[in-house]
Amino acid sequence: MHADAVAVLTGWAAAGPEAAEARDRTLELLAAGPGAMSRAHLPGHVTASALVLDATGSQVLLCLHGKFRKWVQLGGHCEPTDRTLAGAALREATEESGIAGLVVDPLPIDVDIHPVACRGGSLHHDVRFAVFAPAGAVERVSDESEALGWFPPDRLPEPLADATAKLVAPALAALRR
Numbered sequence: 001m002h003a004d005a006v007a008v009l010t011g012w013a014a015a016g017p018e019a020a021e022a023r024d025r026t027l028e029l030l031a032a033g034p035g036a037m038s039r040a041h042l043p044g045h046v047t048a049s050a051l052v053l054d055a056t057g058s059q060v061l062l063c064l065h066g067k068f069r070k071w072v073q074l075g076g077h078c079e080p081t082d083r084t085l086a087g088a089a090l091r092e093a094t095e096e097s098g099i100a101g102l103v104v105d106p107l108p109i110d111v112d113i114h115p116v117a118c119r120g121g122s123l124h125h126d127v128r129f130a131v132f133a134p135a136g137a138v139e140r141v142s143d144e145s146e147a148l149g150w151f152p153p154d155r156l157p158e159p160l161a162d163a164t165a166k167l168v169a170p171a172l173a174a175l176r177r
Helices: 002-011 017-030 085-097 165-176
Strands: 045-053 060-065 074-077 103-116 122-132 145-151
Touching: 002 017, 002 085, 002 103, 002 122, 017 045, 017 103, 017 122, 045 085, 045 165, 060 074, 060 085, 074 085, 074 122, 085 103, 085 122, 085 145, 103 165, 122 165
Parallel strands: 045 122
Antiparallel strands: 045 060, 045 074, 060 145, 103 122
């Protein structure tokens, strides 16, 4: 998984300077070794998340996060059984949405670094992917969220996590590829 994260981020062309800086800082974190993939790594750790689109791109699936009560994309910590970052994002999206048959685009759409309360305080270096739901997909709320909802990309709900809205345009671009 660590080698995949390094390879994916090294080869990824960020869409802008903010994402490029986050990518570079995440690569610096990964230089510490495979431990940077684990939540036990207190200076920060890599996570994987997914902005889920319906088959037409007319709806975005978000969850109302149970801990901080904001609408966010699906995702979370990498697990020892994950082999790739994209696979971790797909696993998280499947677990949190209950939707079978999701498909992940293997190229990240963003990297974001933000503080979290893990183990008394740490940073998530969140690598974000576009994930596509099959036609007719029906979501199921997991233990990690209060609610799930499909929203038009231009009418996302409030309160919305800070960086979630900026994922819509690159996710739609990935759908069109």
